[in-house]
Amino acid sequence: MSDQPTAPASVPRPHQALTRPLPDLAAWTSHLRGMEIPVLASTAEQLEIWRANEDAADAHLLGEILNKDPLMTLKLLAHAASQRSSRLLTDAETVTAALVLLGITPFFKAFGPQPTVEDRLADRPDAMAGLQRVLHRAERAARFALGFAAHRADPDAEVIHSAALLHDFSEMLMWCEAPDLALEVLHRQQADSTLRSVAVQREVLHVELGDLEQTLMKAWRLPELLTHITDDKKGNDPQVRCVTLAVRLARHTSERWENPAVPDDLVEIGSLLNLSPAHTLKLVHELDGVI
Template sequence: MPHRLRLTAPLPSLDAWVEAFARAEIPVLAETAEALEHMRATEDDVDAHSLGDMISTDPLMTLKVLVHASEQRRSRNTGMRADAETVTAALVMTGISPFFREFGPQPTMEALLGDNDDALMGLSRVMQRAERASRYALGFAAHRADPDAAVIHSAALLHDFAEMLLWLHAPALALQIAQLQEADRHLRSVVAQRQVLGITLAEIEQALMKRWRLPELLTRITNDEDGRDPQVRCVQLAVRVARHTARGWDDAGVPDDLLEIAQLLNLSPEHTLKLLREFD
């Protein structure tokens, strides 16, 4: 059973981080929990697309649904070849009534973090950044006529889920990383993470995705290592520009982002900027 976790010191190994996060309760946005209860009351009128569209704005509820679909597929041993790579596909596989039976009233991140305003603010920033990145990535993929555009959207939405879990279950450590980067705007995220955690969040995230046996395509696209793959680039650049523009468009990294996105989409930087503002 999932349980509440509150870490105040870094864990000794990658395996320890994976075990802790894999067993921890994953809360969702309060508005997601409320919308689910509203839909539960009118279950007969709900379809996979409307439910999927609502869930797909919440990275952690998206993660929970995809993990459940993966576990369900393994436990049933149905022989189905296709993984559920998107929330809507997972809901079609599960069924609406079974979904509501499996997912009762959801714990919320607001309740879990209580009056920890710093943690709530830090988590909210990551969630908002993920939602923006998912819109950018979907826009890039659609522009490229990529048949896996929906999976690319999911990958961008989930790209930083380990950072969200850190804010939820180890807020003091997440705050240390944020403070290091606030004090030195040129400090790379991975350097700050290693300094505080002894490991990077990307390493934890990839290990968790493998532990949960999430779809191979989703896991691959979420991994930044293969920067030559255009699907990976869609997600990488969407996440990067969402991070750089979180507080405005005057970040020093934005011009380089625009050039690389322009190359990916075969557009001019000026047209690329116009497109990004439309996505926003």
């Protein structure tokens, strides 16, 4: 038990968003490691429903709920990594595996009523809209990546799904923790589509989000395979390419399929999956629910 006094529950401390960039990767890593990560309100509501009916909950049922929320997925995998015994030979690489590792009762004990992004950004509809775009993109990327992995009969398909879902979690955290800075990055990219994302990130945030993500995953001791598959710089690995190409396609088609970058994406996806251009387009449309 901590000896530190706690604030009365009736007087919650208002969240103070960052308005200026932190100086470097180490500072960002330290700050984001210490933040309380909010989750989607729909996730928080479902958890409370099942908390009241814990005996009927199981890992697969809860996994289906949590797998739809990248932020809750991140929290759970980080917590499971912190609880992993040195006697265990394998990491909990998926949400379901983490729930099995922890057990249902310990899970609910560790995760009480969750703070939500909707509350965090209640007075920032612009930031909420930005976060929702990233969340929607992550959901589509995860669907594409799982489809690519299944086509390749990859035994780690579920981990590849998780990697794509989490691929842009540092951007999600930025919308929650530093919405003004996240908006500045977005506005600069919208004003000049030729700007490279990493260049804008370095200028506005003093850090590349991909580097921040990798450093956080290692700091949280997330599973090695998951961390590896999420690293775009390991691009020659077919599993990494599944994720990278899925994320890229989801980004390029976030508004319309007529984006001029899409044909090149389809060529690379076809090469990975050994499919013709026509069959590649048919597959990605099916995965995205496009008729």
